[in-house]
Amino acid sequence: MQSVRKIWTKESCTGKNHEKNCVRDSCISNSCIRKTCVRNSWFRNATIGISFFFTFLLFLAVGTLLLVLKPSELLSALMSEEMLYSMELSVLTASLSTLTVMGCSIPTAYALSRFSFPGKSLVKTILGLPMAFPELVLGLALLLLFGQGFLGPFLETLGIKVPFSKLGIVVAQFFIAFPYAVRVIYSTFEDINPRYEQVSRSFGYGEFETFRNVTLPMARSGLFASAVITFARCIGAFGAVLILAGGSYMHTEVLPVTLYLNISYGNLEMAITSGVLLMLIAFLAILTFERFEGGSL
Amino acid sequence: MNFLEVNSLHLDVGGFELTGVNLEAEKGDYVALTGPSGSGKSLLLETVIGFYAPKKGSIFLEGRDITALPPDKRQISIVYQDHMLFPHMDVFENIAYALRKKLRDKKQIESEVRQIAGILGIDGLLHRKPTTLSGGEKQRAALARSLVVRPKLLLLDEPFSALDIRNREKMREALKKAIREYRTTVLHVTHDFDDIWSLANRVVIIRNGEVMQEGDPESVFRRPSPDFVADFLGTNVLKGKVRALEGKLTVLEIRGPGQNQIPNKIQKQNQNQNRDQKKNRDQSQSFEIYSADSAEPGEEVSISIRPEEIILARGAVESSARNTVKGIVTGISKKEHLVLVEMEIGNSAAGNSGQGNSESGISELKAVVTPTSCELLDLGIGKEIYAVFKAANARIIR
Incomplete structure (x- = not known):
């Protein structure tokens, strides 16, 4: 040099x-x-x-995951009865969870962003916990809560059974995705200057009318992005779903459970196919999220 | 009872506070609120409109106590510096949205929107989205949206400060026209004295959440009361003592540098400079200023002189103006389309530079002249200049 x-x-x-x-x-x-x-x-x-x-x-x-199977093998695994069942149940439960998550996280995030109330920091801390919390432990905790211990007997009198049922899948997915959704939506609301709402209030609109007419439309791209990411998290949730809903063949079998069950039987084609499906969903979700988070819809 | 009455308002919102603000306005008044940044002007507006609940005090509008009313029941509108037009609606929708709570009939809404759009000159923009508008157009649209509901009170929070000078002037004209048409009472927070001059009939000066002075712009500018207000308004303030009365005029002795701080300086100077210094001190006597305002002999007062009321001359001229003060130019700077000339006065050893500086207690005087006068007088830093002004323009403030 x-x-x-x-x-x-x-x-x-x-x-x-x-x-x-x-x-x-x-x-x-x-x-x-x-x-x-x-x-x-x-x-x-x-x-x-x-x-x-x-x-x-x-x-x-x-x-490797994408290339290891021949298209014909992939197709036959896709068309198998088990895979079709699993896909259908996955889409159904994840859609239901996404709806519930959005319905609960929008008001939660709005309250955290706009109002000060006693216990606010406690709520924030508890919502932050699952970020670092092992999914399996969350599943176990949910099983105890909805099982024989606390809420279980009460819900059973109403005819609702959460553990080892399809409803259990939704409950597990909900608690996995809810804290993340609150985070994303919270930052969306934080980006909207409260003065927009104040201007609307000054024209005689009440708090809820203002929220519906001004805040929600302005937040829509952020909300859409968070719905997409919520859906992806729900469909990919495994640990908590396995513990709470049980992961039984053709009953509470969602895509990650299909992967898990088939790997343990040594049925690689089915396992890989569900893996490919999950990956595609995640990939699409991330693409959409990047496109709409903070952007315009 | 006045149309708007704000009584000893107390509020504390993270760092900003109001401490007992009192404010009154008659119906149809245009009140300008001004003061340094962070003095609580915007906070006052947002409390009047109801976004903050005061800790103490009350707000009355049209004789009704509105202190505890939610913002949607107050019929007060606001325009912010950053317009806050809803980005998901076009201009028409933005304006119509304001009306929908009041009017049901679509045709009536449309005609109201078209009327205000016509007055503010945005009829061609009604179907544009706010993001496609220029700064001035956005503010017109925001103003239209706030005025169309015919609010009892219109609050303007520095609505023009993001615009360039030309646009500001156009906006002022448009605003004046619209206010006349809609007969609204206005509270306008501004840092721009042109806003105050051309729009307001009352001005309120606020510092640290407290009202420092209020009155019509003329009297506040000509006769700013505490020193802070005078300084904030950019007028010249000289401190002095009343020496005598001469007919209707008061003769003031303005302390020159010789009387106070120079001796301290001498101790720091070299011995061989001492003689020069002493000579300088003898020459920099206090000087006299005549004022048309009355005061008691012996009283310590300040006088205020507006920079635009000072005439600059190359030599001592004989004129009807009673005051002629010699000084040295220390600074020349552009101030919008005029030139601001700063000078040191009270040092009769003019030109003896190196000795006189502002730390030594020499008074400073600011004058505003046109660029042409600046050229004709051949002004330059360090040059000798005479400031001439009438006794009537030297106003005593206490």
Whole structure:
């Protein structure tokens, strides 16, 4: 490197020549600082290397999943009775959960964003818990709550059975997705200047009318994005669903459960097919989310 | 009872507070609220409209106590600096939305919208979305939306501050016309003195959540009361003592630098400079200013002189103006389309630079002239200049 080091004038330190040759420690050209002068830093090389290596591994894993099956195998697995049942139940439960989650998280997020009330920080903390909470433990806690212990007997008198039922799937999915949805919607509401609502109030509209006429329409792209991500979380929920709903064949079998059951039987084709389906849903959800979160609808 | 009465309003909202604000307005008044940033002007507006509940105090509108009413029952409208047009509605819908709570008939709503749009000159924009409008157009639309409901009280929270000067002037004209038409009482928060001059018939100056002075713009500007107000309004304030009365005129002795801080400075100076300094001190005597306002001999007062009421001259001229003060130009800067000339006065050793600086207690005077006068007088920093002004324009403030 020493051999190319020479005195550079201001003029010679610009243009193509510059980027190739400049090794000056004190070069002030922007492109030089970014591209050339730090070329030989071991730290830069290490961070870039790590980022490439592991992204590549991830890509390889996803790619393998997509390529390992022949189209005919994929198609036959897709058309199997079990897979059709699982897909139908997944879409049904996830849709129902998404609706419930949205119905509950919109008011929750709005209250957290606009009002101050006693216990607000407690609510925020509890909602933050599941972020770091193992899904299996959440499933166990739900099983205890809706099982024989507390709410179970009460609900049973009303004819409602949550554990080991299809309803259990929805309940588990709800509690998995609810805190995330509140977060996304909360930040959507935070982005809307409350003065819009104040202006609407000043024209004689009440709080709810203002919410319906001004806040909701302004939040719609954020709400749509959060509904999509909620749906994806619900359809992919596994641990809590397995514990609360039981994951029994052709009864409470949703896509992740199909994957799990078939892997344990050694039935790779079915497992991989449900994996591909789940991945596609996640991929579409992320694409839509990126497109609409904070954007216009 | 007045049309609007705000009585000793107390409020504390995270860092901003109001401490006993009193405010009154007659029906049809145009009240300008001004004061330094963070003085609680916007907070006052948002309390009047009902977005904040005051800790203490009351608000009466048309004799009715509205302190505890929700904002949707007050019939007060607001226009913010950042317009707050609903982005999911076009301009027509924005304006019509304001009316829908009041009127049911579609045709009536449409004719009301068209009327206000005509007055404010936005009839061509009714089917545009707010994001496609320019700043001035957005503010016109926001103003139209607020006025169309014929509110009892219109609140303007720095509505023009994001616009350029030309647009501001156009907006003022449009606003004037609309206010005349809709006969609304207005509270207008502004930092722009042009707003106050051209629109308001009353001005209220607020600092730290407290009303410092109020009155018609003429008297507040000509005779700002506490020193803070005078300083905030950009007028010249000189402190002095009443020496004598001469007929109808009061003679004031304005303290020159010789009387106060120079001696301290001398101690810091080199010995061999001492003689110069002493000479300088002898020359920088206090000087006299004549005022047409009355005061008691011996009284300590301040006088205020508006920068635009000072005439600058190259030499001592004989004129009908009683006051001629010599000074040195210390700064020349552009102020919109005029030139602001800053000068040091009270130092008769003019030109003896190096000795006189503003720390030594020399008074400063600001004058506003046109760029042409600035050129004709060949003004430059360090040059000698005479400030001439009438006794009637040197107003005593206490």
